[in-house]
Amino acid sequence: MKHSTTTQTRRGRGPARRIGRSLALVLPVVLVFSGTLAVTRVNWSGDPSTSVLTAADTAVSDDAKPAAPRAPHERLRDQLLTELQERDPGIALTHLQQAIDERPSLAAHCTSIARALGRAAVAVYGPKRAQSFARPVCDTAYASGVLAAHG
Numbered sequence: 001m002k003h004s005t006t007t008q009t010r011r012g013r014g015p016a017r018r019i020g021r022s023l024a025l026v027l028p029v030v031l032v033f034s035g036t037l038a039v040t041r042v043n044w045s046g047d048p049s050t051s052v053l054t055a056a057d058t059a060v061s062d063d064a065k066p067a068a069p070r071a072p073h074e075r076l077r078d079q080l081l082t083e084l085q086e087r088d089p090g091i092a093l094t095h096l097q098q099a100i101d102e103r104p105s106l107a108a109h110c111t112s113i114a115r116a117l118g119r120a121a122v123a124v125y126g127p128k129r130a131q132s133f134a135r136p137v138c139d140t141a142y143a144s145g146v147l148a149a150h151g
Contacts (some may be wrong), residue, residue, distance in 0.1 A: 022090035073109035079119050080113065089121040089142075097137045110138035118145020 076099055084092040096113060100106050114137055121130035121142075127150035134143050 033149075047111040072103070073106055073113065076106060077109075077113045077116055080117060084117055084120055085124055089117060089125070089130060090135065092117055093133065093135040093137045093142060097135070100137075111141040114138040114141035115145035115148065119149040122146050122149035 044126040076096075082098055085094060093114070096110065096117070100110050118130065118141070121133060124130075124146075125133075127146060130146045130149075131143065134146070
C-alpha cells in the first residue's frame with residue numbers, strides 16, 4: 001500500500017462554498033449601500049413637515065426655518081461681547097450687572113459671562129489694560145477670565 005505525503009483537496013466543495021463566496025463579495029456592498037441610504041433618509045432638521053433630503057440634494061431651500069431660539073444667557077453673552085469690542089469692557093460689565101438686576105434668573109450664568117468678557121478683553125486690549133476695566137460684577141469672574149487668557 002502506497003501512502004502519499006500530500007493531502008488531496010476537493011475542488012469546489014459543493015454549493016455551500018459557492019454561496020459563501022458569493023455572500024462574501026455581495027454582502028459588504030449591500031451593507032454599504034443600505035447604510036448610505038439609511039443616513040440619507042434621516043430627518044436631521046427635526047421638523048416633521050419638511051421633506052426628506054437625499055444625499056444628492058445640496059441646495060438649501062430659501063424658506064428654511066431659522067435655528068431654534070437661543071437661551072437668554074447666550075444672547076446676553078453675545079450682545080455683551082459685541083459691545084466689548086465696539087465700546088469697552090467697562091460698559092459691557094455695567095450692562096451685565098444691569099441685566100442681572102433686571103432678570104435675576106441670569107445670575108446663575110453671571111460668572112461664565114464675566115469670564116468670557118475677561119478673556120475677550122485680553123484679546124482686544126491686552127492683559128494690563130483689560131484688568132483696568134474690572135468691576136465688582138460676579139465677584140472676581142472677570143478678573144479670573146483675564147488671568148486665564150493671559151496665563
